[in-house]
Amino acid sequence: MVQDSLWERIEPLLPKVERRRRHPGRKRLDDRLALQGILFVLYTAIPWEFLPQELGFGSGMTCWRRLRDWHQAGVWDRLHQLLLAELHAAGQLDWSKAVIDSSHIRALKGGPKTGPSPVDRAKPGSKHHVITEGGGIPLAVSLTGGHRNDVTQLMPLIKAIPPVRGRVGRPRQRPDCLYADRGYDHDKYRRLVWRTGIKPIIARRGTPHGSGLGIHRWVVERTIALLHWFRRLRIRWEVRDDIHEAFMTLAAAIICWRRLVR
Template identity: 70%
Template structure:
């Protein structure tokens, strides 16, 4: 049996995605050309995310529709807030399966090049001052992405500490109130600032952040390595290794979609382990 391609959407995933898509009614008197099937277009978007290919080079023989069709549908679904809802639904499923560990969370940032510039870019201090952007990520204790943000490459990691915590959606999946905050937040020396420690405590979270000027070996690396592994998983999607989009919301859409796909893979792994 041939192994499915990573951009192919199986029936189980489509059952989750389809109800989240905005409904588009066709005109009855002048309907025009029939809209290309959403499932095929979604697979075209996944193809670009996985391969990093330019929209205009999307292979027509795969049936995804034209690159412009896929780009327009991506922009349409982004405006409708579909990607964050998909991520939130999958996080709820993980919590319902007892696969989320909210005892502690880890944060980190990662630079990427922005070859075409655009909003949320800046002179990157780690790339000879070239235009760049930065991915900021918060994960649970097992490395599941809880939220991600995008800034210019010249922004300090610590400035995104509070926005990351606030970006975590209310995660349902169990009876009672949804969960939004971890008990403990881990960060490296880039987040060492007493002002932000106070702000984190004000949100009801205990900060465990390495101090500048101290020797390596604080022990936090044994727990916060999961966020670095999560970045490796995110940047396995070639479209996230270099920012090609002028529009920051389109790149953020790819970023959030990739987080959702990582959640889906964890869910599938749980099912496989249960069956095995």
């Protein structure tokens, strides 16, 4: 079931589809039921064609089309920004720092944004890249091939942080500093981060472990674990990268919503 508090935020964002007066055809599936079908797939990883119609979700292909259309219309991005604004207004965003990390997943069917995974015997894989604020709330997510170096997504993720409203004054978009592990150790990118007004605190290669940065970085690892709590994100089943990205953004928004209602 889609809880009322979540539906109240999503419904105004959905594009309105007027029914044709002439040759209207079959009645369109209710948007809330379609969303329930999408969430059922996200939570359980059930194949679209096996979506149980007796639960009222409609066909799996109908729900798949809604996920695609709403993603193209920017619904999930706007939902994520809306929830970030509510969290910011409630004082639940820690802008004193941000943390970035990534995680490999298998991509069993291949497709765009996949590549030979260096941690899975060069089998096709993808990477989930996540940047969070100091408390672990996801600010932005991205998808790349499994062979892409983590540092290549450092600046794209920083730029992907949306301007977060919710308080008087200019929207907040930049944390004060950024924590990252050795995978992001490159002086060129340190300079780029400095130019955005963010202080980079990145572990250096070749130095012994126990730097103490782990007390800050663990929150992003927890957020990645929360993303992979959604079974559809543990393995990439989608050939189309935009469909998997739609699931990622929707899951990030749900994590924000759970933090807000908690």
